[in-house]
Amino acid sequence: MRSRRSLLALAIVSGLPGFVTAAPSPDAVTLDRVEVHGDHLRPLPTAEEADTTDRRAHHGADVAALLSRVPGVALQGAGGASSLPVLRGFADDRVRIAVDGMDLLASCPNHMNPPMSYLAPSQVRKAAVFAGLAPVSLGGDSLGGAITIDATPLHFNEAAKDWTAGGQLGGYAREQGDARGIDLALHAGDANTSLAVIANHAQADNYRAAEPFKTIASTGREGRVLPLDEVGSSAYETRNQQLTVAQRFEEQQVDVTISRQDMPFQGFPNQRMDLTENQADRVNAHWNGKLGGVAVDARIWHEQVDHAMDFGPDKRFWYGMASNVPGAMTEGRPCAPISQTCAAGMPMLSASRTNGASLRVDHTSAEGDALRAGVDLLAYRLQEDWPASGAAMWPGTFVNINDGQRDRAGAFVEWESSPGEGWTRLVGLRVDRVVSDAGPVRGYDIDPALPGSYMMTAADAAAFNARQRRQSDLHWGFAAMLRHSFDAGFSAEVGVVRRVRSPNLHERYAWSTWSMAALMNNTVGDGNGYVGDIGLKPESAHTLSATLDWQDKENGHSARLSPYVTWVDDYIDAVRLTNNATGFNVLRYSNQSARLHGIDASATWTLADGTAGHWALEGSASVTRGRNRQTGGGLYNVMPPQGRLGLVHHRGPWEARVDWEGVRRKASGSAARNEIRTAGYGLLAASLAWTSDDLRVDVGVDNLLDRFYQHPLGGAYVGQGATMMLAGVPAGIAVPGPGRSWRAGFRWSF
Template sequence: MAVYFSRLSHPFKTSILYSSVAMAMGLVSMPHAMADASELANIERLTVHGQTIANRNALGSAENLLKGQGVDFSEAGGVSALPILNGMMGDRIKVLVDGADITASCANQMNPPLSYISANQITIAEVIAGVSPVSAGGDNIAGVIKVSSLNPKFGESETIKWNSGDISTGYRSVSDALLLGAQATVASKNVSLSYQGAYEDANSYKDGNGDKVLDTLYRAQNHALTAAWRDDTQELAIKLTHQYIPFQGFPNQYMDMTDNKSYGALARYQLKLDDDGEFSAQLNWHGVKHEMGFFTPEKIGKMPMNTEGDDYSYQLHWRLPMGDNSTLLVGQEFYLYQLNDVWPAVPGTMMAPNDYININDGERRRAAIYGEWQQDMSTNWWLSAGIRYEYVTTNTGEVQAYSQTPMMGMPNMDAAAAQAFNAMDRKRDDNLIDATLLARYQLSTNQQLEFGLARKNRTPNLYERYSWGLGAMATKMIGWYGDGNGYVGNADLKPETAHTLSAAYKYNGDRWQASTTAWYTTVTDYVDAEVIGSFNSNTPTDKRNLLKFTNLDANLYGAKFNALYLFAETSGGKWQVAGNVNVTRGERDKGNEPLYQIKPLQTELALQHQLGQWENRLSWQWVANKDRIDDRRLENETDSYSLINLNSSMKWQDFSVSFAVNNLLNSDYELPLGGISIAEFKVDNSNGFNQIAGAGRSFELSASYAF
């Protein structure tokens, strides 16, 4: 139930630790109301007296910000790692970018929502793991991540004048990466115009032995233009976005990203109602053209794959004070996702003469309504209860294989599968009901107990239901797990239903701060996989499984502990010790088999120092052996390892600089959530499928100037 929240008002003013209950109190009003943070005084705040971070210094992917807020990541491309909350990955987490629901339009999820926004563009980041209020969003069972760059700045004058701007740059030695960022705003009292941009270019990084980790190079850029108008009671904002990724290597996939162009448009209207009520309406569109293939000698091949996806949505939200210290939140939302996934023919090969049509006019529609009641029961008790209903439909058109003829004297499995797929009724309808109950009890002025109970649902995505190919080559193109296996869809998959119970205790004293959280989730119809065959089985070390998506029941549970102690505050500065422990387990009901990609025990201990605008941090992170592995996916075990990281930052007026050495001792280790290196296997298959190695020692420097 614990939530890590950062209010990033540019630059970061504070880092704030929120509970899910506290988040529920402000969740709807904060992103959609025109009030600023000072008006959210009713929310319990536990200030973390750690390092402050200038927003313009936060270069690179959004992953760099969210890792510090309790989010793990499944490694993929340099800007496309998939978030993990409470042991659950990808679509099980609802990721909203500026309030818009963006879908990964790729059979390998190479363009997940967080890949469309850079860290220096983010002004607000919210992470709600486990028991998320129904007003936070539906179609998820693990939690909600909300990142926003839509935070218009207005001036004091009647005419449009220069408001603010900054430029920033950074460098990382381990991958020879160059990072750039820029922001600029002109504004009057009623009008605001702004630009945000980011650019990143990196070579393949090196591991602790100095060896290149193949196919980890990438290049990406993001741009956003925002125009806003306001008066005393209302505000209208329009935002246009563009992203271009000319290439991005994926070492744990059979393919790479060779082009990704996206455009987006958003319009948001906010209105203050009588009696402190609020209304907001938002329209969203996001379109992407995505290509996969090969672009580097580090992983060669020839097989184009083209995907086009469009997300359309609107959201209507009301916040209505009801008297007697109670508030009613109501909303109505609609989402439409359209997908076409075609693999062009390659003449002269087995991938001919037809284009392979994987998803044809795929659609996923969601219509939702919700109501959420919040009540201050007494000076000590606060309660919130909510219910959300969603009607979800999925459908797709007819498909085709590369060829209808037998291949090398063998039956054409894909041709037969396409025929069977086209003959079936492919439309599916799901009725989803989410419900949450949240409670907070104030034990004293500095102690708090929190409890949460939730029922959550998620409808399978289009690839899980409608990926129809059965041949080894076709199935290897499906899957975002980085495990090298092949996947087959299942049109009869049921929605996942999760029931989560969580409890938390928080203490906030003058010198000590501590929080501990425990949670348990049972998932009915968890979308997993069953083994239906194998391939690449020349030797035991290169065997991979052919897997079909299936429903089964699973349980996930875990606990987190965080503490911060101020042990000295003198003329030499403020000295603190911070620590955390995080453990997660996940297993199938039948046979207690481990689920895939569950992070092993992880701890961190840090020494922090602050003297005015100079801040330093030395941290030691230890990760245990990963010996609970998913045999169905042939998951690798990984050894325990420890990393020492050092960083320092300084600010002089409008100039900021930071220096870091990550993996100070140049430790050689494997990423427990990284998957296998297909790129390495294609160069030399004698050692089988090895786990992707982590980055070696990296000297990192960044600087920014505000003007």
């Protein structure tokens, strides 16, 4: 019974991936961990366990942060609930992220609503990270590997003749930003039926850095100033609800999940806009079973997202001209009455609809060889309009993406076998076709008479509308992996893969070079403006990776080392359209070429295991280097060398740990973006947990020494002031991390 009261678990897979295709075995579940088992041969030691139950209080609403201890994973800063996982230098759309089998896309010109932002950490049952290498069965149209998240709550009670019911109640509070959250899960079921309801809520105010990091307190709003150590636009609020119904029929199972997210607000300190409303509704229907000895898995889903952006409370809302002097801006107070010389914010509306389906069949021979094949379809539609709010915008609506379409159809075949004792091999081939298109666009003003924005947008719109916008890309990819197990717990793995990704809709169809419009198209948080290119080619990556693994289960020791190198042809980087050597610029996406290489390492060493409890050291380190082979410069947002070391103690119901994280200075980066250099730092954290059969309580402190630091992937600070203008906010300030923060959390199972 204890194993079925698992609070939250995360199974982590890194290095050369295993073949995780089945749900975890029930006997693999413990109170604090879920170990992921692949079906068939289980050829690789895939499960690198990570106890994350104490980290909900640490990271609040950010699901991606649960992966931060995995070697090869870094986090690209965004809103408090929306950071982006980076796998060996690849982030965002370059990483395939599947939530409950659904491929979800960010429907926002700033990618404020990535797939993981639609979950709370308490909803995650298990996750797997395939850094760099991934079997073709895990999808295409990506470069950096794959992340799969399972958030479907299934509560079949094998031993019960009648229905049983239960649930979990959890909550947390964190000092920084007065962050707090609560979640409730209720479930009922018997041997063949499962019913589960989930609801959660989280919110936070702005957090503070360990020391002042800016010289300006003004926000552009009359009467509102921020302390010099407060990180503007870092507040958020989010709510999620989910209903899952599942039914078993002998060797078959059907489950349907209906979910909704309502996010009233999320500030972004590294974006010039804030999220002012995001409502997403999803229906996910899944069937799996056996037909004639063949395992079949089928899924169909629909997602509808309505997303709005504008300036939050820390960014200037009113813009206009003062004393009829062109170019002179008003102060933060309202300029009434609203007219063609005064603008009230800049509303931006995005609406997307996604329909997806997948079918997979697996056949395992009597010898244990496995043959897998499947198809998947994804149809994505996006409409993006920016209604006029005054000034040079009236009387029209700026159409950023008009009837955007991105359709993908893919098929794969994969063979897993054992050519000899101790050997396992996997080979697979995948083909995808991606078709994208968009309709004609327009700027705010279509009247050449002054005043207005006609001269700023008319030429770009005419050139865009005159071009052939439909693009069709054919991808082919492969994966080949080989592993051998030696005596004494050693194993060696090597693999090579080819993966291809087509540009997203904003990379191809964001059309305006007008700085104000370009600034609103930015998915990387660097403060610059971006313009698309219809003619962009798909990126293609070839990755070679190896892993050496040692497991001494008798003494509780382990170590893993994974070097890798990736070459990317037609890498989508950016070139300048303006040329400010130290400030922000407007850039255009451009195909170039790149190379990334590095090494990931992790180890666990048991120090003692006796009457004084279990003592162990846990460590990991990652080094990633990225270079633009065409320009010779660095790639944007590549994490500098980092390492973690933890001392963990378990005794009875108590668990204590002390963690140190060290990050080297970022000395290079993207010259085109004027990427900000950051200093190296070290952070210390401590936590204590007590666990019973029904209750877990966590307390802890992060950044114990109150160290000031700027995260290398945190982006440029544009969290306050006149963010609509290219030079309206100071350049060269990196978003700082939070100062010392006490935290506490609990989870009660009933």
